[in-house]
Structure formats: C-alpha cells, structure tokens
Amino acid sequence: MKKVIIAAFLALIFIFSAISCQNHQDQNASAAKEIKSDPVKELLDGNNRFLDGKSNHPHQDKKTVLANQDGQKPFAVVVTCSDSRVSPEIVFDQGIGDLFVIRNAGNLISDLDMGSIEYAVEHLDTKLIVILGHTECGAVKAYINDKDGAYKKHFNHIDNIVETIANEKEEIDADKTTPKATNYLGAIDANIKHSTKMIQDNPIVKEHKVNIISMRYDVHTGKVTQL
Numbered sequence: 001m002k003k004v005i006i007a008a009f010l011a012l013i014f015i016f017s018a019i020s021c022q023n024h025q026d027q028n029a030s031a032a033k034e035i036k037s038d039p040v041k042e043l044l045d046g047n048n049r050f051l052d053g054k055s056n057h058p059h060q061d062k063k064t065v066l067a068n069q070d071g072q073k074p075f076a077v078v079v080t081c082s083d084s085r086v087s088p089e090i091v092f093d094q095g096i097g098d099l100f101v102i103r104n105a106g107n108l109i110s111d112l113d114m115g116s117i118e119y120a121v122e123h124l125d126t127k128l129i130v131i132l133g134h135t136e137c138g139a140v141k142a143y144i145n146d147k148d149g150a151y152k153k154h155f156n157h158i159d160n161i162v163e164t165i166a167n168e169k170e171e172i173d174a175d176k177t178t179p180k181a182t183n184y185l186g187a188i189d190a191n192i193k194h195s196t197k198m199i200q201d202n203p204i205v206k207e208h209k210v211n212i213i214s215m216r217y218d219v220h221t222g223k224v225t226q227l
Contacts, residue, residue, distance in 0.1 A: 039075045039076050039127065039128040039211075040128065040211070040213060040226075042075070043076065043092045043094075043130065043224070044224065044226070046091075046092040046093035046094055047091055047092055047093070047222075047223065047224045049093045050090065050091055050092070050093050050222060051221075051222055051223060055090075055093045056093055057093070057095065058093070058094065058095045058098075059094070059095025059096050059097060059098055060095040060096060064095060064096045064097060065096060067097070068096060068097040072097050072100075072124060073097065073124065073125075074097060074098055074099050074100040074120065074124060074126055075098060075099075075126065075127070075128065076098075076099055076100070076126060076128040076129070076130055077099075077100045077101075077102065077117055077120045077121070077126050077128065077129040077130065078092075078099050078100070078101045078102070078129075078130045078132055079102045079103075079107050079109070079113065079117070079129065079130065079131050079132065079195060079199075080101065080102070080103055080107050080130075080131075080132040080133075080134075080217075081103065081104070081105060081106060081107045081132075081133065081134055081137060081139070082103045082104055082105050083105075083134060083136075083137065083138065083219075085134070085136075085219045086132070086134050086217055086219070088101050088132065089101070091217060091222060091224060092224070100116075100120040100124065100126055102116050102117065105138065105139045105161050106137060106139030106140065106161055106164075106165060106191060107131060107132065107133050107191070107192070107195055108139075108161065108164055108165070108195065109195045109198045109199065114198070114199075114202060117129060117199060117202070117205065118202070118204045118205070121204055121205055121208050121210055122204055122208065125208075126210070127208075127209075127210055127211060128210065128211045128212075128213070129199055129205070129210055129211070129212045129213075130212075130213055130214075130215055131192050131195045131196045131199065131212070131213070131214050131215065132192075132215045132216070132217055132224070133188050133189070133191060133192035133195075133214075133215070133216050133217070134188070134216060134217040134218070134219055135185070135188065135216065135217070135218050135219050135220065136219050136220075137188055137191070139161050139162070139165060139191075140165060140184070140187050140188050140191055141184070142158070142161070142162045142165075143162050143165040143166055143171070143180070143187065144180045144181060144184060144187055146162055146166065165191055168190065168191060168194040169194065170190040170191070170193045170194040170197070171187060171190045171191060171194065173190070174186050174187060174189075174190040175187075188216065189214075189216065189227060192214045192215075192216060192227060193214060193227075196212060196213075196214045199212050200212055213226060213227075214226070214227040215227060
C-alpha cells in the first residue's frame with residue numbers, strides 16, 4: 001500500500017511538472033508573439049520591470065545559446081553609447097538574441113555603424129531601430145565644454161567625435177535657440193535626433209519600412225523615455 005501511495009505521488013509530481021512546463025512554453029510563445037507585434041511596448045515594459053526590481057532576465061541561459069547557435073532573429077536594433085552605465089539588455093530586461101546592439105561614444109552614425117544597421121534590416125529582418133542616448137553623456141559634454149573649436153587644434157580621435165557632434169545640424173539649430181552651455185539636455189536630445197534623422201534617410205531602411213524611434217536613458221534613475 002505504501003508503495004502504491006508513493007507511486008501515485010510521483011505520478012502527480014510528473015503530471016504537474018509536465019503541465020508547468022507546457023504553461024511555460026505557452027507563455028514563451030505568447031511573449032514571442034507580443035515582441036513581434038509590438039516591439040516598442042516590449043522594450044518599455046522591460047524597462048518598467050527593471051525599474052521595479054522585477055526583471056525577468058529572459059533568454060540568459062545555455063538553452064538560449066543553443067537555440068541561437070545557427071542564426072539570430074533580434075526584434076530590435078539599438079544604437080547607443082559605449083558608456084558603461086548604459087547596457088540595453090539590462091535596462092530593457094532582454095537577453096541573448098533579442099537585441100542587435102551598436103555602440104560608440106555619443107551614439108553616432110558612421111558609415112560602419114550604418115552598414116551594421118543595414119545588415120540587421122536587410123539580412124535579419126529587424127523591424128525596429130532605437131536610437132538610445134543618455135543623460136551625462138561624456139561625448140556631448142565634451143562638445144559643450146569645447147571653447148571656440150579647440151578640438152581642431154589637437155587632431156586626435158576624441159576630437160573627431162567632438163567635431164562630428166559640433167557639425168550636426170540639430171546641434172547648430174539648438175545652440176541658436178538656447179546656448180549650448182546652458183542647454184545640456186537639449187544638446188543630448190539634438191544629438192539623438194541627428195542620428196535618428198540619418199537613419200530615417202537611409203534607402204534600405206526606407207525600403208524595408210522599419211519603425212525608427214528615439215529614446216533617452218537617465219543614468220540617475222534607470223528610466224528610459226521615448227522622445
């Protein structure tokens with residue numbers, strides 16, 4: 001009798017485990033559908049989980065590594081800064097295979113960066129591009145603190161970053177409205193808008209009808225705001 005009870009108990013455990021596993025698979029399938037249908041919401045929901053201390057840490061295991069070993073299908077391209085405080089997979093609560101991330105100081109768009117974007121759009125069929133700038137951006141600070149084009153005197157690679165930002169039409173227009181020395185946040189947003197405009201004008205991005213959005217990450221709070 002005792003053996004029968006133990007066997008029945010083990011059978012129940014197996015059944016509940018199977019049901020739980022199936023529910024988990026169904027949830028993953030539903031999540032995948034949600035990501036595909038509304039990727040912007042997926043990113044913002046992930047950021048809200050991160051802010052609330054309830055991150056799911058999805059797709060961060062060996063199983064996901066194996067599932068993606070023969071290819072990738074990221075649902076969003078994220079162009080962002082190299083700043084160590086800005087990690088898209090963490091602040092958006094995503095994992096391996098979810099985001100195609102392009103990073104450099106100041107989230108700028110060079111030919112190489114544009115080529116990476118074109119690859120994700122044309123070959124990976126990614127339908128969302130996010131330009132993610134952030135507060136306290138060192139590249140923008142260097143531009144604001146530059147006095148009378150001092151970067152032109154040094155000719156190093158950091159100065160090339162400052163010069164690129166200084167020549168952005170959006171930065172020039174913003175500086176005319178409010179002097180850059182007193183408009184740090186405005187300069188950050190102008191830089192984000194410039195990169196956004198460059199991507200919007202790309203023929204391949206246009207052809208594939210990709211959604212392009214601008215966002216700003218606040219390093220003081222962890223919050224992402226859509227511009």
